[in-house]
Amino acid sequence: MNPADLHPLVILFAAITTDNILLARFLGMCPFLGVSGQLRSSLGLGAAVIFVMTCTSVLNWLVYHYLLHPDGVFGIDLTYLRYIAFIIVIAAFVQIVEMVVERVSMLLYLTLGIFLPLITVNCAILGASLFMVTREYTLVQTAAFGLGSGVGWAVAIAAMAGIREKLARHGKVIPQLEGAGIALVIAGIMALAFVGFSGVIRIN
Amino acid sequence: MSAGSQANEGWAALRRMLWSENPVFVQILGICSALAVTNLVRNTLVMCGGLVFTTTLSGLTVSVLRAYTPRRVRMMVQILTIAAYVILVKVVLDAYVPEVSDALGAYVGLIITNCIVMGRAEAFAAANRPVASLLDGLGAGLGYSIVLLAIACVREPLGLGTFFDVPIPALADATRWNVMVIAPGGFFGLAVFMWAARSLNDWRTRRRAAGEE
Numbered sequence: 001m002n003p004a005d006l007h008p009l010v011i012l013f014a015a016i017t018t019d020n021i022l023l024a025r026f027l028g029m030c031p032f033l034g035v036s037g038q039l040r041s042s043l044g045l046g047a048a049v050i051f052v053m054t055c056t057s058v059l060n061w062l063v064y065h066y067l068l069h070p071d072g073v074f075g076i077d078l079t080y081l082r083y084i085a086f087i088i089v090i091a092a093f094v095q096i097v098e099m100v101v102e103r104v105s106m107l108l109y110l111t112l113g114i115f116l117p118l119i120t121v122n123c124a125i126l127g128a129s130l131f132m133v134t135r136e137y138t139l140v141q142t143a144a145f146g147l148g149s150g151v152g153w154a155v156a157i158a159a160m161a162g163i164r165e166k167l168a169r170h171g172k173v174i175p176q177l178e179g180a181g182i183a184l185v186i187a188g189i190m191a192l193a194f195v196g197f198s199g200v201i202r203i204n
Numbered sequence: 205m206s207a208g209s210q211a212n213e214g215w216a217a218l219r220r221m222l223w224s225e226n227p228v229f230v231q232i233l234g235i236c237s238a239l240a241v242t243n244l245v246r247n248t249l250v251m252c253g254g255l256v257f258t259t260t261l262s263g264l265t266v267s268v269l270r271a272y273t274p275r276r277v278r279m280m281v282q283i284l285t286i287a288a289y290v291i292l293v294k295v296v297l298d299a300y301v302p303e304v305s306d307a308l309g310a311y312v313g314l315i316i317t318n319c320i321v322m323g324r325a326e327a328f329a330a331a332n333r334p335v336a337s338l339l340d341g342l343g344a345g346l347g348y349s350i351v352l353l354a355i356a357c358v359r360e361p362l363g364l365g366t367f368f369d370v371p372i373p374a375l376a377d378a379t380r381w382n383v384m385v386i387a388p389g390g391f392f393g394l395a396v397f398m399w400a401a402r403s404l405n406d407w408r409t410r411r412r413a414a415g416e417e
Contacts, residue, residue: 026235080291134309177399191387
């Protein structure tokens with residue numbers, strides 16, 4: 001099936017399950033391994049990622065199609081500049097959100113805001129924007145894909161944090177595998193479970 | 205300080221990056237692409253080339269510009285420097301090896317947010333002189349490449365029965381481990397590598413301790 005014909009809802013669910021940005025595409029691994037020790041902070045980071053990813057992939061879609069694309073405002077092919085354009089949009093967006101959140105609600109700032117600087121260099125955010133280009137999504141599809149990828153990432157990190165909290169309390173781990181090593185093994189088993197979804201829907 | 209001591213400092217940093225402070229299995233950075241591209245040796249090699257190029261030259265550039273960069277916009281300047289080099293990598297790959305470039309897809313662009321490149325720019329290049337930073341970046345790139353190539357050399361033969369796209373005669377009738385090519389294989393491969401590398405380090409530390417007694 002042509003990716004352009006996919007229903008946005010299909011893309012949304014596929015991005016959460018079969019095409020999970022973390023477990024199938026390996027993006028956003030660094031904060032995943034770093035923060036997933038505690039359930040509380042991983043939920044905060046997950047929520048921040050959902051919000052930023054949805055907004056920036058839509059913003060980047062607009063930038064790509066109206067500024068960089070040959071059919072856009074400038075009429076020349078600037079698509080080779082997309083890496084720089086996307087990263088500037090993401091960094092600027094994160095900076096603005098951080099300032100707004102800090103002014104508006106101290107509670108929200110303490111739960112979400114502290115994770116925002118981490119997000120600029122979260123490769124899942126840039127990855128979602130880049131996949132949106134290579135798969136030639138429409139605006140609505142992009143919004144669905146950004147939201148789905150964010151939710152998928154948040155689900156994966158929350159599940160991982162739950163397992164790691166339990167493991168820290170009850171489990172015995174080989175000393176050489178402690179920390180990142182055991183996290184990778186758990187992620188591998190989770191990825192195997194998510195492979196079970198494949199064949200249900202394919203979006204790339 | 206003389207240019208000689210700067211180079212010495214750089215060589216020391218390069219050596220540390222290769223094993224004892226390896227960016228992938230000690231510092232746990234740059235994991236995303238380490239998992240994503242390692243199912244084919246050829247793709248891995250191209251990816252490593254791109255990353256070595258980017259870390260080396262961005263280390264040099266960030267270090268040269270460090271006196272002229274206001275602290276508040278430091279991260280932005282570093283990201284833009286890195287993005288500029290990644291665009292060069294992408295353009296060259298598109299021109300000379302278009303099929304590999306297509307296979308790597310978005311992962312070339314993701315070198316920008318590869319934590320190793322950012323990490324070295326921030327931790328070393330922003331505070332050290334140009335030649336030392338260049339060598340440090342080179343070491344980080346090579347340290348990353350060692351790990352990726354080791355994993356790819358296991359995943360491709362086990363998963364597809366080939367090495368560098370050439371079928372291995374000894375594995376012609378062997379069962380293909382499909383799991384090695386898909387996502388879980390990457391996670392397990394890296395975990396096993398980490399386990400082996402840390403066990404080796406522990407063993408060497410114990411042996412050295414035993415030797416001193």
